[in-house]
Amino acid sequence: MSQIDAPEDKAVRLDAMDRKILAELQRDASQSLDEIAGRIGSSKTPVWNRIRKLREAGVIGQQTVILDPEKLGFDACFFVLVRTSEHEAEWQQKFLAALRARPEVLEAHRLAGEIDYILKVRVANARAYDAFYQALISEVKIFNVTALLSMEEIKSTTMLPL
Amino acid sequence: MSQIDAPEDKAVRLDAMDRKILAELQRDASQSLDEIAGRIGSSKTPVWNRIRKLREAGVIGQQTVILDPEKLGFDACFFVLVRTSEHEAEWQQKFLAALRARPEVLEAHRLAGEIDYILKVRVANARAYDAFYQALISEVKIFNVTALLSMEEIKSTTMLPL
DNA sequence: CGTGAAAAGGTTTATTC
DNA sequence: GAATAAACCTTTTCACG
Numbered sequence: 001m002s003q004i005d006a007p008e009d010k011a012v013r014l015d016a017m018d019r020k021i022l023a024e025l026q027r028d029a030s031q032s033l034d035e036i037a038g039r040i041g042s043s044k045t046p047v048w049n050r051i052r053k054l055r056e057a058g059v060i061g062q063q064t065v066i067l068d069p070e071k072l073g074f075d076a077c078f079f080v081l082v083r084t085s086e087h088e089a090e091w092q093q094k095f096l097a098a099l100r101a102r103p104e105v106l107e108a109h110r111l112a113g114e115i116d117y118i119l120k121v122r123v124a125n126a127r128a129y130d131a132f133y134q135a136l137i138s139e140v141k142i143f144n145v146t147a148l149l150s151m152e153e154i155k156s157t158t159m160l161p162l
Numbered sequence: 163m164s165q166i167d168a169p170e171d172k173a174v175r176l177d178a179m180d181r182k183i184l185a186e187l188q189r190d191a192s193q194s195l196d197e198i199a200g201r202i203g204s205s206k207t208p209v210w211n212r213i214r215k216l217r218e219a220g221v222i223g224q225q226t227v228i229l230d231p232e233k234l235g236f237d238a239c240f241f242v243l244v245r246t247s248e249h250e251a252e253w254q255q256k257f258l259a260a261l262r263a264r265p266e267v268l269e270a271h272r273l274a275g276e277i278d279y280i281l282k283v284r285v286a287n288a289r290a291y292d293a294f295y296q297a298l299i300s301e302v303k304i305f306n307v308t309a310l311l312s313m314e315e316i317k318s319t320t321m322l323p324l
Numbered sequence: 325c326g327t328g329a330a331a332a333g334g335t336t337t338a339t340t341c
Numbered sequence: 342g343a344a345t346a347a348a349c350c351t352t353t354t355c356a357c358g
Contacts, residue, residue, distance in 0.1 A: 010232050010233065011232070011234075012233045012234075014234075022227075025227040026227060028225060029192075029225045029226050029227045030191075030225040032350080032351055032352085033351075033352070033353095034350095034351080042326095043326070043327075044326095044328090044351095045325090045326065045327070045328085045353095046325075046326065048352080048353075049325090058230055058233060059233045059234065060227050060228075060230075061228040061229065061230055062190070062227070063190060063191045063192040063226075063227050063228075064188055064189070064190070064191050064225075064226060064320060065184075065187040065191045065222050065223070065224070065225050066222075066223040066224045066225075066226065067188065067221060068220055068221055068223055070172050070173070071173060071219065071220060072173075072174075072176070072221065072322060072324070073173055074322055077271065079241070079280050096316055099317055100317055103323030104323055105317060106318075106319055106322075107315075107317060108317040109239065109241070109312040109313075109314065109315055110312070110313045111241075111310050111311060111312060111313060112310075112312075112313050113311065117316075118241050118312075122322060148273045148275065149273060149274040149275065150271040150272070150274075150280075151272045151273060151274050153269075153270075153271055154270035154271060155261055155267060155268075155269060155270040157268055158226060158228060158268070159226070159268075160229055160231060160234060160236055161265030161284075162234070194333080194334055195334075195335070196334080204343090205344070207342090207343060208342070208343060208344095210336075211342090211343095
């Protein structure tokens, strides 16, 4: 069975210039090609060709804008530790679908160890969290839930350290 | 003492059109003004004026690009639960500065309750996590640390549900 | 593989209704 | 407020060294 380079392939070989371009794009994706080229000591066309390749390879994904949650009234952020008794495929499918469908769940990870899942949930206030929580446990059976309330966001970045 | 509208002010009043614009920018910040205007049923000029205001108000922050961590060799993601015995201002300053200085710490929150802090840390592998952990505890005294290893990223988004 | 120019399209400002 | 238009940049393609 043959295998072509698919976008899902893990790890891509990058040189120093690719890394510089990625770092610049992470820092400020609104920069022009000339600006990026200037900063990293290259020029327009090579930068453009590399960006195109990095996009095709799936290294560069969504281009987005970071909004200020508090200015938009999302005043509460919870980390939710979930333990479950159920480990059947069917239950898991239902649980994952529920998480993906709920827009207040910004992150969800399946974990190794005692705790099965961790969620990061952003909502307007504690009441909105409770509504989310009640809705979730009514959809899927969960053994144990611990909610950790964030008092202060010390740091938050999407920038990987290249 | 008078008070001017500063960028740090909490909560901003937005109408339905502002929200639609923000939703489009979150979804895809590379769209042209015409594209956004078309999708939300408006036109260039009003969309442009609103985006400018939202930027000035600090609602719209960094424009960035989401990179694929695995394609870049960041194969390990940990959530780190930190308990401390120290609660003096000086200790806290040192701890926060350490977290902010370490680029592998993508998120850090101060929590209410038993656990004092939660961190999200992205590194190449378990060994790199250990190096990070050793460096951190050598910089600041920490009472208790639990690392939760992510086995699977079920969901990860920066998009707030507008 | 980089350079530079040309074509197409986007942003930003100013003016008008 | 919104529409239009003009000036100015940027992106994208392409032909050439």
